[in-house]
Amino acid sequence: MNAEIIAVGSELLLGQILNTNAKFLSEHLAEIGVNVFYQTVVGDNPNRLKQSIEVAETRADLIIFTGGLGPTKDDLTKETIANHIGKQLVQDDEAMESIEQYFIRTKRHMTENNKKQALVLEGAKVLPNDHGMAPGMFLRSGNHFYMLMPGPPYEMEPMFLNYGKQAILDELDTVEKIESRVLRFFGIGESKLETDIQHIIDGQTNPTVAPLAKEGEVTLRLTAKHPSVEEARTLLDQKEKEILDIVGDYFYGYDETSLMEALVGKLAENKQSIACAESLTAGMFQSDMAAIQGVSQMLKGGIVCYSNEAKEKLVQVKKETLEQYGAVSKECAKELAENIRELLSADIGISFTGVAGPDSLEGKPPGTVWIGIAIKGKPTKSYLLELASSRNGNRRRAVNYGCYYLLKQL
Amino acid sequence: MNAEIIAVGSELLLGQILNTNAKFLSEHLAEIGVNVFYQTVVGDNPNRLKQSIEVAETRADLIIFTGGLGPTKDDLTKETIANHIGKQLVQDDEAMESIEQYFIRTKRHMTENNKKQALVLEGAKVLPNDHGMAPGMFLRSGNHFYMLMPGPPYEMEPMFLNYGKQAILDELDTVEKIESRVLRFFGIGESKLETDIQHIIDGQTNPTVAPLAKEGEVTLRLTAKHPSVEEARTLLDQKEKEILDIVGDYFYGYDETSLMEALVGKLAENKQSIACAESLTAGMFQSDMAAIQGVSQMLKGGIVCYSNEAKEKLVQVKKETLEQYGAVSKECAKELAENIRELLSADIGISFTGVAGPDSLEGKPPGTVWIGIAIKGKPTKSYLLELASSRNGNRRRAVNYGCYYLLKQL
Known part of the structure; x- marks a missing residue:
């Protein structure tokens, strides 16, 4: 039909x-x-x-x-x-x-x-x-x-x-069953992914393999047809293995699972709680997380430290850190992540500080972002992003990268 | 063309x-x-x-x-x-x-x-x-x-x-110029608005008048054609006045101005700063505000007090308030708004606490929301919403209502 x-x-x-x-x-x-x-x-x-x-x-x-x-x-x-x-x-x-x-x-x-x-x-x-x-x-x-x-x-x-x-x-009486599965990747461009698995795309018949790119994410949709649902799924399993053998490092989830859902799933599995200090993203990370049902078990909350005043007063970032390195710095991201984790006695603290744009800040160009991740019992890590999107594209991508880097550490 | x-x-x-x-x-x-x-x-x-x-x-x-x-x-x-x-x-x-x-x-x-x-x-x-x-x-x-x-x-x-x-x-050589203008309303349903201005809609020729509803908002698009741009604009001015004489109470802005943009514009005009305590909305209000360029002059930041622990530890809500009235209460909304305003020495404090759903909380049904607004030198106000949307529809609408109620007070 x-x-x-x-x-x-x-x-x-x-x-x-x-x-x-x-x-x-x-x-x-x-x-x-x-x-x-x-x-x-x-x-x-x-x-x-x-x-x-x-x-x-x-x-x-x-x-x-x-x-x-x-x-x-x-x-x-x-x-x-x-x-x-x-x-x-x-x-x-x-x-x-x-x-x-x-x-x-x-x-x-x-x-x-x-x-x-x-x-x-x-x-x-x-x-x-x-x-x-x-x-x-x-x-x-x-x-x-x-x-x-x-x-x-x-x-x-x-x-x-x-x-x-x-x-x-009720009106369909199909013989062939259709099964499809979406594989989701982050941190690899569409051209690069397609080049890496070119022979699989060229040789596709059943399942078909269709790539799609969006906001730093790339997905592959595999679709198999077979009279038996089980056989169709086996075809998908085989093709998935073939693909992940090549680009599995960038794979993070299936179907409609967003990076945030993958992260929330992992936190639930690990029974870990999280607290957040958001400057650049101003609450977007936490709001996205709270969009998922059942998240109150892990999301303690956090601080939107949009102003330096909020960074100092609410997250207790040292005055010297802000003066010496600036708000958009590895050092500030580190303190934000560590302090918010301690303030709320959480297992994990994550922070975002950066320049959304369009103007520069502290001499740093738009798209400069530091993400801090503090996990109980591990050394704190900081990640630098150099993004090149719009004001809100940069904020959105920072949230996605935050999910991705944290996932990789769990 | x-x-x-x-x-x-x-x-x-x-x-x-x-x-x-x-x-x-x-x-x-x-x-x-x-x-x-x-x-x-x-x-x-x-x-x-x-x-x-x-x-x-x-x-x-x-x-x-x-x-x-x-x-x-x-x-x-x-x-x-x-x-x-x-x-x-x-x-x-x-x-x-x-x-x-x-x-x-x-x-x-x-x-x-x-x-x-x-x-x-x-x-x-x-x-x-x-x-x-x-x-x-x-x-x-x-x-x-x-x-x-x-x-x-x-x-x-x-x-x-x-x-x-x-x-x-370069390829167009039109004689008639087209001017259009969108009037934006909040707090009135599409049917009610259309009934109130039925005679204007029935009699429309030039300008045309087209209603549209979305997430609690209703807009009217007026479109006028005339060889002179000035005359087309005069036609729009006249029709706008005719409409606002009837439903002006619900009008908040023009064209693509969102409620948040209208609010940010008003805060900039008044040179007022704002701090936020968000439970239900978990940062959505602040993140939406930060999507607008230049907002760092007024948005001090705030706290995402998703857990009761964060409400107590970070926003200093009294233990007795949470025990006696619950987190989803007029009293909690009031304390959140007043405390966050003081914590960040802001002119305005706004708070959101409620039940996103799908489950009930503290015996209150999904969609129950309290918004608190504390403005320096004025008595704090609280607003109860009884929403009936999805989990994220309720969160989104709460943010819109927060903008609307605050705008009405400025």
Whole structure:
């Protein structure tokens, strides 16, 4: 089964929002072996939407629409599809009930235009919306399947995972199973990695091997097809071993595991606690860590020592260190890491100090970063980065490198 | 001039990365009055790319491609376009020189496959790549304009802003000027706002008025067309006044100004310094603030008091407060805000404490958040939020509300 994703919304064409729905759906469709060959974005315009549907029908079996199911006058997706495939819109009583409940639960007044959201395509399977009002729909008409879901990602994502995906699986009767696995690398460029494993990429058939680079990270996606899931996994295992024999030094995790998740997993395994002193990164390392559920067992917290005053008063960095070496120095990074570890009686202290940019600081160019890592019972280490990204690119990369260097030490 | 954006890359169709390029380009094309009616994503497959070009040629004057210009074997965009429009690929000496320099500058070894990046379409205007290797191209062929740019956003974005945009402007000779302005609101839902200004939306012609909701924020984009820029701006001024007379209480800023930028602007204007104690948000507020250039003048820093130990040891919250009221309480939020303000001798102290979720804490449900705001010379205020988003949605919204409540007090 081949799919096309059509996101509907003038706000996408005006560049006001990112099309995260297309990424999310593509990823989850790939997992169940549905190939997405095209993603399209079209505005809240019935004629152009109709034209997009016609194009999609020539090249996809399944067309998934996101957006345009809301209460406002420019929400026209289901009306346009109803018209195109010759179906009526009928009120779904459960959806109506759910909309009324939504307003009661969120203690808001229900305006009249919200009722329009309870209309669904005649004969469609209704996909409940557990996080909003507009229900989704799935139906077959002629040779095509149509799935309609709302635009807001916090509504669409759970709807697809809990109802939409199964509706598609029920229609699939594939013989071949598709298994895929992503290998994640850090500290090696895409060209270098690809050159190192050139013979594997050139000789790829099953599994396929696809490289991708992003913010200092490189990933390889391996995808195997086989009637037996076990055999497909064995194919992946063999190819993975072949690759890691060559570039295993840079490997840090699988699939969607971020560097931070790999780090949190390792800290949990080791039962180690961590405290942080962040100047350059100003809380980004800790905030990223706290994004992961269950992290309160290891993250004691720390200090955002953005000013030198905070470095001295809160993290007790010596005045002489700041005067003699500056805030962006190996010495300052070392004291920050050691002091924050002691202040919070943690197993590990990590620090970030540097020049985000665009201006230089203390005569050091933007992108100069020192990372300090103090682990109980080990000598403190400091790492110098010379980054060349934007202000926030430098901060983001510093956080990634911090995760990577710490991981390597655990 | 109407445009279509075609992003090329199987990693997009596999859902590995977000199509930020389409958003970026759409936004900047809208600014110069180029309408984007479609965005398309297609994989690294010459046949399907060719088919996408043919579809785009039926509905757009300008086709902008991103991606597929790199050194690897699956980068096929320029080869496919060359073939489709009947042009040769020729080496661009400046691009070749720039690629060689890039490897010298980044102290890396240049592999052979990188040379392919210096090939450009015969007769194209070359768009220099100041942040990477593959140059961009712009050319006219028949009735269409084609622009080719690399996929990585940190290469594509400066290329478009510094070279691509002007290349398009040189080809435009519009009579009508387009001016647009975004009004930003917080603390009011989309339905409520739309109902309140229904008569303005119903009667819209010039300027047009388009609402958009995102993470507790609602924006209205006003777009006016007029042969005179001044007149277009006057039309915007009039419509803005009409709208703010009704919903001005919720208005906080223009265009791309985030709540945090509005707050930083206000703090700079007032010359006020700020210190933060973050439990729930774990550094997100400070990290977001530090993303803005020049913030070191006001952001003293603060403490990420994720554990109760950090609340007591570092922010000196009384043991009795934590025992009697819990960490997620009005009393704790108040002490955190007041203490961090005093610890760093700042004008303002702000604190966040709450339950991110998915689990409850101290018998309080996920989404329960207390924000404390202590301003020198004023009584400390605390605000209760009852959010209903995901773990990180709750953290993000808490940061937004913190900005909003503080702004309202300044």
